[in-house]
Amino acid sequence: MDRAEIFERLNNVFRDVFDDDSITVSDNTTASDIDGWDSLMHITLISAVEDEFDMKFDMKSVVAMKNVGDMADIIEKEA
Amino acid sequence: MIFTSVKFLVFITAVVSIYFIFPKKYRWIWLLASSYFFYLSASVKYGIFLVFSTVVTYTAALLIEKVSESIDVSLLPKEQKKQARQILDKRKKIITAIAIVINFGVLFALKYYNFTVENISAIADTFGLKFSPALLNVLLPVGISFYTFQVIGYIIDVYRGINKAERNFFKYALFVSYFPQIMQGPIGRFSELSKTLYTGHAFDYERFTFALQRMLLGFFEKLVIADRLAIAVDTVWPDYQSYGKFEILLIGVFYAIQIYADFAGYMDIALGASQIMGIRLSENFKAPYFSASIPEFWRRWHITLGSWFRDYLFYPVMRSGWCTALGKKLKGIIGKKASSKATTVIALLCVWFFTGMWHGANWTYIMWGVYYGVLIILSTLFAPLFDSFVQKHSINRDNPVYKSLQILKTFILVCIGYIFFRSDTLSQAFGIIGRILNFSTPLTSPAGIGIDRADIIAAAVFVLLLIIIDIFRAYDIDIREIIAKKNIVLRWAIYFIMLFAVIIFGIYGPGYTSSSFIYFQF
Incomplete structure (x- = not known):
């Protein structure tokens, strides 16, 4: 799976989870860029991404990922 | 020490x-x-x-x-x-x-x-x-x-x-x-x-002055503001039955300011002392009383405790096998969205029960924690409803009036929480709430609140100063950098005014013995 495809699918997940069709994520997107991305939504988002890519994040990734780029790196490696 | x-x-x-x-x-x-x-x-x-x-x-x-x-x-x-x-x-x-x-x-x-x-x-x-x-x-x-x-x-x-x-x-x-x-x-x-x-960090003059200023601010917050308001709080709180609605509400606000000035003051001294040696400690506060919602308040108040509970309790509970299994089971009965909400509610109650309990072995703290848990759960559950209300009535969320009202609402909710936090027993807390709500309670009472008019005016001026400092903090502006750019006369004038304010207006009492910080007991 190439990165462009990952981001395309991530966009769909984000739009669905945050209920906002205008969201487009990039490597540098962080929680402060997206309205409502707090610790509660973080868990919902993580589960939705896991379902989409059929993979699992470990706790280190859940806690330590700094931006969507980090998330995409893990997906690239795991999925 | x-x-x-x-x-x-x-x-x-x-x-x-x-x-x-x-x-x-x-x-x-x-x-x-x-x-x-x-x-x-x-x-x-x-x-x-x-x-x-x-x-x-x-x-x-x-x-x-x-x-x-x-x-x-x-x-x-x-x-x-x-x-x-x-x-x-x-x-x-x-x-x-x-x-x-x-x-x-x-x-x-x-x-x-x-x-x-x-x-x-x-x-x-x-x-x-x-x-x-x-x-x-x-x-x-x-x-x-x-x-x-x-x-x-x-x-x-x-x-x-x-x-x-x-x-x-x-x-x-x-x-x-x-x-x-x-x-x-x-x-x-x-x-x-x-x-x-x-x-081993080399000595840095600018860092040294910044650190001292931060410590000085901490002493100011603790000795001048917190300890002054503490006198009134300690007078009225245990004897609330002798006071009218106005005094009780005023003391509620006093306590909110006292505990913030006390705890944030401690942090300013701690972080300042460490900064002298070039060692960076995590920030624990970011102008918490300017939060527009309770979840936001908890991202700005006692930040390191909140993030501890998030990373080491909330996330693990939410990601645990039994929580996922429960979610799956509920999914078949109440649907996907509702089941995810249900598991979140359970995890949140767990987190806030323990957050309350962390503060002490007393039901008052547990009640205070659960109170926040319930507020956060309600705000999560009703968020979609509220969003559609805002959209329908085309309310502009960035409107300063709307924002101010949100901040006021959050502050009032936080003050209600403190009634449990500060009371010695649950019955005292409910007694205070009852006295505020009871129609027969007089509006004011002739009993003194422990500090005189001059002290109240002094406190008001100092709190105003604290609010101004917090506005800078809320916008991530370092006041010290602004002061550092001023000329030497003005700069030193500011230092001396602060120093003398601490010496003159600090609450020392006869035969001064330093009063303990509130969070020492936890």
């Missing part, structure tokens, strides 16, 4: 002076010696618990790493990799769990054992049963709630692979005992603190 005592001023002067004389490579050793001196000066007995906690978590972290390195997974064929990882993970989990149980066990025994036993015997009593085991008669070692959380965070981070185990025992002992943070936090993370804790 309390930060606002003369003893501490002598201590910090000595520590800092010798720190910069020591060879850079060994400066951390001086800090370790100073930290243990600082901690043991409270009581030598307490040191036993601190050393015990340090030894247990130091050893556990090394064992976790040893297990990780016992099998080189990358050399195994693909089909065996998964199995090997599972075996290793299980072993690491067992060590982590043992370390957590031991540390929480000590904390539980010292802080919650009596409370638990008393409650069980009260319940037994209502069923006519006799249950009266012996109670423990020990004083709670200072800072134990803070450093226990810090070491457990460390162990879990090593288990998760976020940081490596520290091999040097004495370096690790410094991480646990570092004097600016051991009594009241901030609860540090090894991955962050270790970046600056062990390096």
Whole structure:
């Protein structure tokens, strides 16, 4: 799976989870860029991404990922 | 040794002076010696618990790493990799769990054992049963709630692979005992603190002045604002039945300001003292009373405790096998969205119950924690409804009036929470709420509130100053950088005014004995 495809699918997940069709994520997107991305939504988002890519994040990734780029790196490696 | 005592001023002067004389490579050793001196000066007995906690978590972290390195997974064929990882993970989990149980066990025994036993015997009593085991008669070692959380965070981070185990025992002992943070936090993370804790930093004049200014601000917040308002709060709170609605509400607001000035003041002294030596501690506050919602308040108030509960309790509970299984089960009954909300509610209640309990073995704290849990759950559940309301009535969320009202709403909710937090018993808390709501309570009362008109006016002026400082903090503007750009006369005028304000307007009382900080008791 190439990165462009990952981001395309991530966009769909984000739009669905945050209920906002205008969201487009990039490597540098962080929680402060997206309205409502707090610790509660973080868990919902993580589960939705896991379902989409059929993979699992470990706790280190859940806690330590700094931006969507980090998330995409893990997906690239795991999925 | 309390930060606002003369003893501490002598201590910090000595520590800092010798720190910069020591060879850079060994400066951390001086800090370790100073930290243990600082901690043991409270009581030598307490040191036993601190050393015990340090030894247990130091050893556990090394064992976790040893297990990780016992099998080189990358050399195994693909089909065996998964199995090997599972075996290793299980072993690491067992060590982590043992370390957590031991540390929480000590904390539980010292802080919650009596409370638990008393409650069980009260319940037994209502069923006519006799249950009266012996109670423990020990004083709670200072800072134990803070450093226990810090070491457990460390162990879990090593288990998760976020940081490596520290091999040097004495370096690790410094991480646990570092004097600016051991009594009241901030609860540090090894991955962050270790970046600056062990390096010998050169003296930096600008950093030095910034650090002193921050300490001075801390003294101002504590001695001038918190201790002044404390007199009124301590007068009215226990005797609330003699006061009218106005005084009670006023004291509620006073307490909100007092506890903030007290705790944030402590942090300014702690972070400032550490900054002199170039060691960066985590920020614990960010203008919390400017929050527009309760979840936002908790991202700005006691930040290191909130993030501790998020990373080490909330996330693990939400991601745990049983929570996922429960979610799946509920999905078939109530649908996907509702089931995810249901599991979130359970995890939140769990987090907030323990957040309350962390503050002390008293139902008032548990009630205060659960109160926040319920507020956050309600705000999560009703968020979609509220969003559609805002959209329908085309309310502009960035409108300053709307924002101010949100901030006011949040502040009022926080003040209601403090009624439980500050009261000695639940019946006192409900008594206060009843007195505010009761129609027959007079509006005002002739009884004095412990401070006179001049003190109230002085407090108002100082609080206004604090609000201005917090506006800068809310926008991430460092006032010190602005002051540093001013000319030398104005700059020193500001320093002297602050210094004299602390000396003249600080609450010292006859035969001054420094009053303890509120969070010391936790």
